Amino acid sequence: MHDVQQIRNTVILGHGHSGKTTLAEALLFTAGAVGRLGRVDEGSSALDFEDEEIRRKISISAAFGHFHWQGCELFLADTPGDDNFTNETKFTAKLADSAVLTVGGVLGVRSQTERFIDFVLERRLPCLICITKMDRERANFIETFDEIRQSFPKLNPAVLYLPIGAEKDFKGMIDILNNRALFFRPDGTADIADVPTEFIAEAAARRAILMEYVAETDDDLLEHFLEEGELSDEALKNGLAAAVRQGKIAPVLPCSPLNNAGSSVILDTIIGLLPSPDQCPALIGTHPKTKEPVERRGVADAPFSAQVFKTLTDTFTGRLTVFRVLSGTLKGDSFYNSSTGESERFGHLFLIEGKEQKPVDSVCAGMIVAAAKLKNTTTGNTLCEEAHPIVYEPLEPLPPTISYAVTAKVDKDEEKLFSSLTKLLDEDLTLHLNRQTQTHEVLLSGIGQVHLEVIKERLKRKFGVEMDLAVPKIPYRETLKGKATAQGKHKKQSGGRGQYGDCTIEIEPLKNGEHFEFVDKIVGGTIPQQYRPAVEKGIVEAMEKGVLAGYPFEGIKVSLLDGSYHNVDSSEMAFKIAGSMAFKQAVLNASPVLLEPVLEMEIRVDKDHVGDVMGDLNSRRGKVLGMDSNSRHEIIRAQVPQAEIQLYGPDLTSMTGGRGSFTVKFSHYEEVPSHIAQKIIAAHVVEVE
Numbered sequence: 001m002h003d004v005q006q007i008r009n010t011v012i013l014g015h016g017h018s019g020k021t022t023l024a025e026a027l028l029f030t031a032g033a034v035g036r037l038g039r040v041d042e043g044s045s046a047l048d049f050e051d052e053e054i055r056r057k058i059s060i061s062a063a064f065g066h067f068h069w070q071g072c073e074l075f076l077a078d079t080p081g082d083d084n085f086t087n088e089t090k091f092t093a094k095l096a097d098s099a100v101l102t103v104g105g106v107l108g109v110r111s112q113t114e115r116f117i118d119f120v121l122e123r124r125l126p127c128l129i130c131i132t133k134m135d136r137e138r139a140n141f142i143e144t145f146d147e148i149r150q151s152f153p154k155l156n157p158a159v160l161y162l163p164i165g166a167e168k169d170f171k172g173m174i175d176i177l178n179n180r181a182l183f184f185r186p187d188g189t190a191d192i193a194d195v196p197t198e199f200i201a202e203a204a205a206r207r208a209i210l211m212e213y214v215a216e217t218d219d220d221l222l223e224h225f226l227e228e229g230e231l232s233d234e235a236l237k238n239g240l241a242a243a244v245r246q247g248k249i250a251p252v253l254p255c256s257p258l259n260n261a262g263s264s265v266i267l268d269t270i271i272g273l274l275p276s277p278d279q280c281p282a283l284i285g286t287h288p289k290t291k292e293p294v295e296r297r298g299v300a301d302a303p304f305s306a307q308v309f310k311t312l313t314d315t316f317t318g319r320l321t322v323f324r325v326l327s328g329t330l331k332g333d334s335f336y337n338s339s340t341g342e343s344e345r346f347g348h349l350f351l352i353e354g355k356e357q358k359p360v361d362s363v364c365a366g367m368i369v370a371a372a373k374l375k376n377t378t379t380g381n382t383l384c385e386e387a388h389p390i391v392y393e394p395l396e397p398l399p400p401t402i403s404y405a406v407t408a409k410v411d412k413d414e415e416k417l418f419s420s421l422t423k424l425l426d427e428d429l430t431l432h433l434n435r436q437t438q439t440h441e442v443l444l445s446g447i448g449q450v451h452l453e454v455i456k457e458r459l460k461r462k463f464g465v466e467m468d469l470a471v472p473k474i475p476y477r478e479t480l481k482g483k484a485t486a487q488g489k490h491k492k493q494s495g496g497r498g499q500y501g502d503c504t505i506e507i508e509p510l511k512n513g514e515h516f517e518f519v520d521k522i523v524g525g526t527i528p529q530q531y532r533p534a535v536e537k538g539i540v541e542a543m544e545k546g547v548l549a550g551y552p553f554e555g556i557k558v559s560l561l562d563g564s565y566h567n568v569d570s571s572e573m574a575f576k577i578a579g580s581m582a583f584k585q586a587v588l589n590a591s592p593v594l595l596e597p598v599l600e601m602e603i604r605v606d607k608d609h610v611g612d613v614m615g616d617l618n619s620r621r622g623k624v625l626g627m628d629s630n631s632r633h634e635i636i637r638a639q640v641p642q643a644e645i646q647l648y649g650p651d652l653t654s655m656t657g658g659r660g661s662f663t664v665k666f667s668h669y670e671e672v673p674s675h676i677a678q679k680i681i682a683a684h685v686v687e688v689e
């Protein structure tokens with residue numbers, strides 16, 4: 001049986017390489033959930049176990065630990081910090097009750113740290129901050145703490161433990177709240193001792209600050225504090241716990257997960273200060289029929305509700321649907337999926353522990369559980385009791401920022417490639433597959449270069465198919481700016497039945513953005529009625545193939561002016577050919593031009609990088625439409641030709657040190673400047689030859 005009050009469901013967040021996975025490993029090991037301390041660098045991590053993760057030494061998928069500590073049951077999620085995979089992080093964190101935030105003791109606050117802290121602040125997620133890698137040279141706890149406090153005053157970080165010793169000599173912590181020292185043991189636990197003399201003054205000063213911060217989070221406490229000049233031990237402890245639970249204070253401690261230093265203290269703090277599901281604010285969803293708001297508490301005797309935040313295809317188990325139970329206790333053998341309105345029976349339910357899945361019988365609020373082989377349930381769906389329906393806000397995937405044209409390495413794998421990719425789309429909502437009607441390419445879009453490279457490797461590993469990725473073709477178009485008249489005459493009259501078609505047409509641009517208009521202006525019977533549609537057909541076919549560089553023509557009006565025919569030799573085919581000849585000739589005399597797609601972009605950057613990004617947009621033929629700003633970012637709106645931003649994602653990352661993000665959508669077509677058009681036309685000639 002599981003007791004909701006003893007459950008802690010927490011997610012580790014922090015920038016890439018800040019030690020999240022190593023910390024999770026240390027906690028698992030210290031709690032006895034794994035027999036040895038897994039190491040990311042040696043590929044022995046229980047959480048970074050996928051081949052793609054081991055090879056890169058980074059986390060790509062959210063991974064889960066489940067273990068017990070001091071009578072409590074912990075559900076711990078380790079998440080990726082890399083920009084390519086933060087969608088995983090976002091979905092996982094959205095359903096956690098609290099966060100453990102890692103900040104490196106050497107490098108301090110990074111751009112991704114900001115993004116995760118914004119997330120924590122938005123949700124007022126109770127948060128414990130671990131300053132990691134304290135064993136490293138130049139690691140500095142207080143400097144890093146001050147930086148966090150200055151950068152994120154709203155987080156209200158407060159020192160809960162001070163390090164004893166630094167760098168190689170980092171050997172323990174001062175427990176500010178309980179006024180004692182803790183000296184690390186190799187198994188992750190610590191021996192208790194008196195505060196060494198040299199720390200007494202600093203510990204007292206930090207305790208006074210902590211007391212003040214705690215008092216300021218609550219009117220009654222503050223009144224008491226101002227009257228008495230201090231808080232009792234009990235008032236301080238309870239006040240701190242309440243403040244952390246409400247997201248009003250974030251306690252901070254030093255650690256060195258690689259050496260398993262500080263692990264038991266972190267576990268104790270998670271249990272002591274971070275909330276159990278029943279202590280979290282009620283969750284709000286909507287009633288699927290009435291659309292009225294519905295509330296659920298994270299307690300065992302509420303109606304059951306859960307939300308799916310991950311789907312994965314496991315080579316052994318098949319499809320695995322991972323959900324967080326948000327309220328109540330699961331009964332019976334089916335879920336009501338309130339997002340789809342259908343019920344689905346489930347078979348085995350599992351707890352996830354690294355790469356292993358352990359069967360579980362009873363399931364209640366707070367737990368992360370996986371169901372095998374569900375068919376009609378996808379990421380973001382709400383599961384509940386049909387008699388007590390609720391739908392939680394769906395999970396919005398991050399928009400794609402990069403696209404490649406995808407093909408199978410060997411032609412015969414084509415079908416397998418796309419069916420396998422479709423399975424991956426189910427796992428990864430940031431991956432998109434679109435067939436482009438004009439260029440006949442299939443585009444695979446994702447969050448970044450590394451994201452798509454990982455997909456490529458995963459396809460090979462899981463399905464044995466290899467794919468090639470190429471920069472997509474730009475769907476240029478052709479049109480004209482001038483007006484011209486031309487005759488097309490198709491005549492073959494040597495031996496047997498001949499061919500005869502002859503027409504004169506006038507072409508001119510269509511101003512109103514329409515594709516094509518055909519007007520019959522023939523006076524008299526120079527071309528018989530029955531052949532006139534053939535002329536139009538010939539023109540339409542020629543338009544599709546283009547005249548300049550093989551791109552489809554658009555935006556022209558064609559008037560059929562005149563022609564002639566032959567009683568015996570004229571045919572539909574002959575007039576079709578004549579139409580196409582007249583069209584090609586006329587186009588060349590009517591100032592033809594290439595058009596290119598222009599996209600509208602919204603680029604978010606920090607203020608320091610606005611200049612660089614603007615200059616770069618300029619060199620990409622971009623037009624800046626305007627700029628907005630919020631407290632930390634500038635949002636640049638611009639129109640840029642698609643051809644110039646095919647690989648913008650990686651460029652923006654390197655320009656801004658990862659502090660930029662952007663979205664794009666199609667805006668309109670615009671004339672390609674002639675010096676660029678010439679190159680495109682020349683390239684087409686080479687291709688055709």
Ligand SMILES: Nc1nc2c(ncn2[C@@H]2O[C@H](COP(=O)(O)OP(=O)(O)O)[C@@H](O)[C@H]2O)c(=O)[nH]1
Pocket residue numbers: 014015016017018019020021022023040041057058059081132133134135136255256257258259
């Ligand atoms: N010296 C030292 N290195 C660490 C510590 N924690 C993690 N690392 C190293 O930092 C790198 C990134 O660690 P990892 O746990 O993968 O970070 P993540 O990306 O946040 O999950 C790896 O090379 C780890 O061995 C630590 O406490 N001390």
Ligand SMILES: [Mg+2]
Pocket residue numbers: 020021022048058059078079080081
């Ligand atoms: Mg990691």
